[in-house]
Amino acid sequence: MDDAGATRGAPLAAVEAVFREEHGRLLAALVRRFGDLDLAEEVASDAIEAAVARWPVDGVPPKPGAWLMTTARRRAVDRLRRDRAYAARLALLQVEADRTEAGPTGDVEGDLPDERLRMFFTCAHPALPAEDRVALTLRCLAGLTTPEVARAFLVPVETMAKRITRAKKKIREARIPFRVPTASEVPERLPGVLQVVYSVFTEGYAASSGPRVQRPDLSEEAIRLARILRRLLPAEREVSGLLGLMLLIHARRDSRTGPDGAVVPLEDQDRGRWDRPMIDEGRQLVEVALTGGPAGPYGVQAAIAALHAEAPDLASTDWPQIVALYEVVLALTPSPVVALNRAVAVAMRDGPAAGLALLDELAGEPQLRGYHPYPAARAELLHRLGRLDEALAAYREALDLAGTAPERDRLRRKLDTIGQPD
Incomplete structure (x- = not known):
């Protein structure tokens, strides 16, 4: 030039x-x-x-x-x-x-001159469908164009445009106010805002479909939004917990895939490539999230991520503590996905048979139908137990459900390892 x-x-x-x-x-x-x-x-x-x-x-x-x-x-x-x-x-x-x-005094906006907080709570209003909340947040707060939002979630531009139009129409027709909730409303409404930001992050960390397993652009937008939220709501410890959780997970990004885009499992990742300054910041946020009162689910999940970040390798990870923390998360927000993660941690602590027994208890959970990590986790434990025919069937089930090309390739390699490629 x-x-x-x-x-x-x-x-x-x-x-x-x-x-x-x-x-x-x-x-x-x-x-x-x-x-x-x-x-x-x-x-x-x-x-x-x-x-x-x-x-x-x-x-x-x-x-x-x-x-x-x-x-x-x-x-x-x-x-x-x-x-x-x-x-x-x-x-x-x-x-x-x-x-x-002109509501009651005690509106949390008093110390918050940045009006983006209004947009966070409006975009994440519970009256809007979940997928519309995410789309509107990316459009209005992350500044992505409608084609960029569509590309982020691998849907046609027309589909995403309809979602955004539908959300704005709902705001208009239901007369959803552009306002910061009162102090008494924040505890009820904030989890919805955090869920939207975390949904953006998880789609970036583990894409639901497409040619890549990671979308760092989405993860980084979610982290940027969480930083804004933390500046706006510095006293909300769960905001610190969410930001800490995302930083601790995102710190592993460079080691999660190989040069060809192939998935690298946690046990094989080069931990020297993990972003240590980002991990240090995340650990500081965990301390904030867990200090001063009962812990919230994001703060506890951030503590789990910190234990992974601190361990020099998979074998020396503090699995008993991770299992205990997952039990806290389950008590705070019961979820089959959290139960799945706990079962995997139990397998690391007590052996594959113990983990598999817990996974089998989750077989009837509707939320896990179509969720490929569930049969993939079962396949791994069955493989470790030497139950190869059952492992093959579970790997094939996971392969049918996996949405990204790198994850499908990883599962095919697992099938090859057993000796009977699909």
């Missing part, structure tokens, strides 16, 4: 960097001002387009976020002047929003 090209590229790169950092804040402030998510999205896009056109010529302004906000507000005012009926409808919505905001 010549000097002129480099000069043009720098402002465009700055636009993208500002957009990724400021998009959620910009959108939240516009929704707060005008009371309409569609209008806010349109004028935010207009402001970005204006920046792409102006900044390469005029230079990046000293306060790019403020420049975008001013430009977006002007565009919104222009649109409302042209459409009086639309302006009248928005005025009514704003009256309702103001009435909702």
Whole structure:
């Protein structure tokens, strides 16, 4: 690239960097001002387009976020002047929003000038279907375009567009308020917000389908969103727990696949490639999450991840402590998936027969039907017990259910190891 090209590229790169950092804040402030998510999205896009056109010529302004906000507000005012009926409808919505905001004192927003918190709780509102909450969070808070959100979950753009449109329609028709819950509401509503962020992360850590087993871009967006949440809600220990959990898991990313994208099991991973600064940060967050009161499920799961991170190898991992912590998680949030993880940990502590007995108790759980880690775990334990015919059948079941190409390849290699390839 010549000097002129480099000069043009720098402002465009700055636009993208500002957009990724400021998009959620910009959108939240516009929704707060005008009371309409569609209008806010349109004028935010207009402001970005204006920046792409102006900044390469005029230079990046000293306060790019403020420049975008001013430009977006002007565009919104222009649109409302042209459409009086639309302006009248928005005025009514704003009256309702103001009435909702005039709630009892003790609103946690008092110390939170960043209005992104409103968007977190709106996008994760329990009235919205779970898949719509994730899509809307990525669209509004992570700043992904609709095609990017569709690509993240490997669905057609039209399908994702319908999900996002459906979510915004539900917000509008049900008159879901763009507001921070009161202090008394936060304990009830926060788990839904955290679940949305963690759903984004888990799809990045273990993709449900596609050519790759990991989507680091999604995992990193989830971590970025969790960092924002922690700045907004520093006293909420489960926010620290979730961020710590994701950091401790994401620290292993470089060792989880080989150069060809093949899955590398935990026992074979090069722990020297684990991100130690990220692990150190995660462990500090675990201490915050477990100090000052009863532990929450994310804090306890983060403690499990910390034990894995601290162990020099699989054999010396503190499996008794991990089993005990899984029992705490099961007591807090009973789940067949957590029970599956506990059974695997029991197998490491007490041997494959003990783990297999627990897995067999879960055979009738509807949530585990179609969940390939369940037959894969059974196959592994059956293989270790020398029950090869049963192991083959379980590996084939897992192979039929696996969604990503690398995971299917791993299971085929397991079949080959037994000596009877599929």
